[in-house]
Amino acid sequence: MRIGELARRAGVSIKAVRYYEQLGLIMPQRRQNGYRDYDDSHLRAVMEIRELTDSGISPGKAGPFIECLETGHEHSDECPASLATLRHSITELDRIITSLSARRDLLVRKLEAGAVRSFEGKSIPMTDFTTLPDDLPVPSDDGAADHLPGTAMPDLTLATSDGQQVNLGKLGQGRTIIYLYPLSGRPGVDLPEGWDAIPGARGCSTEACDFRDHHQELHEAGADRVFGMSSQHPDYQAELVERLRLPFAMLSDPDFGLADALRLPAFAAPGHERLYSRLTLVVRDGVIEHVFYPIFPPNTHAQQVLDWLHTHPASRSGSVPVALKLGNRSESSQ
Template sequence: MMSGRDSGGGMRIGELARRAGVSVKAVRYYESLGLVTPARLANGYRDYDEHDVRLVGEIKSLSGLGIPVERTRPFLECLAAGREHGDDCPAALAGYREAIDDLTRRIDALAARRAVLTAHLREAAHRDSGTPWTYDEESAMTDDLTQLPPDLPVPEDDGAARHLPGLAVPRAELASTAGGTVRTDALGPGRTVLYFFPLIGTPDQDLPEGWNSIPGARGCTPETCGFRDHHAELREAGAERVFGISVQSEGYLRGIVDRLRLPFVLLSDPGPVLADGLRLPTFEAAGKRLFSRLTLIVRDGVIEHVFYPVFPPDAHAQQVLEWLRANPLPADGTTAPPHA
């Protein structure tokens, strides 16, 4: 029998349940387990007091932590012994440890199940297909990331890139999918194509919620595949180097390079350091700051031309190729960029 009861009661089960924030049925269940033992009046009615309110409140709190009702007894006995807190006794601490061990076993089991499901998802996503697939929350259907959905919103030119032509590219050391880093202020002589993209999805990860409705967000995979497919032509047209740049990690981007079989490297700028140095346009999505889609033609370290906004992304590499062909480097070998 638990002690600690007040000398006077006068409380009925409905009032106890209301004050403790539980149902009458729950109180009766606690009584059936012997966790709450009210006094009995002469007429046989149960008579509860403040101690019972505290016991029921303790059971409710512990249940919210994931401790089964049946295992709350050590905590209640600690209160009945006059302790200020239900976990002031060694037996209660042992109850915590037991509950933690149970949770750990359940977490391990769920993690193992999750790993199996992830493996099945990846296998199914890549099976008999050379293109990546993902689940699109907006259309509730499997969606080929290499294709653009119809009626994508067209981004407008907000003037956020007008200051860029003629600027020298500042120094930033960006992790490369080829290993090591690339210094943006030392790209080398001639022309370099730097295309900035928000993020590339993978078969086992959903795109951010509402992604298709953000102007200029959707289309990183077809844009990148376009630079892949036109890479040799871009080189022939005078692009010494092509780099794709995203805030995504180098390890993640390395997987993209392998999966899409890219002949060029991708660079990671999670800061984003280069974006801040050049004051590039960015936007927020999925709790992250992402690049707005934009391409720079850099010539001998200076920004010669800017493509912004970029739309449609699947035709952008062809657009860059046409500009390079229409603006060949001087035949005399001069290196000073023309007036932007």
């Protein structure tokens, strides 16, 4: 076959075929008129090179795979040399990923540090944290948290904003309030595009301030511990705690370990493949006693939790009542 037909059948360009020839990966016969003559073995080789390129192995490293086919093997990755090339390529990818991750972390730290310095010495109006736009969309109850009441917390250790670690499966006796949120904004750092249009997304800082302002009351009503939690880095959480003067620590779950363990609802936003949906867990003696979901408006949610604690005092027996419904409609079996 001619080079044009080979390129068409293999799904590559004529220029690519000639490049493979320069690398010595295919060696066609020459007709008397000087035209290259390709056969099915060349077609198979070119298709193999194309597949290797798609998987990240460049034509310059395809030699061992083509040689493996030429020795009669059905698959190009059955020979020691091709296996060695695969291992080397994986090692090189790991190195690149590690390097890029380190560079990304450095840039994130520089961005956050720069944003903080830009606002040092400037007062940030509290209205930025306690008011919300009037036209925010209201999230609907999609049933994504119906399975949670009565579920034991997983044996999962998360970092906190104060440099400590908390095992969610060993929170201790009594009630723990964990309010989950997607992400908190920071002065000088833009929120994802269209953030206000996503139901339940806006209001993380207002929610944190509401838990701050009612923290003592929550404790007096029976909340032994209060944590905020998102997928943001502990350093980011630490800045939030300091800037908003929060009297409690924030948990960081960048790998979404709790979401995977409990099948928690999540959503995506520009620049974020996965974010926690706003949800609050009341954990008692290691078991989820009650769930608030969906949550709206977030800037008064701590008061909603406080009201629930007042109407559902912990029983002296220590038994955990299982919530029958969620959110504003919740009632307890006790």
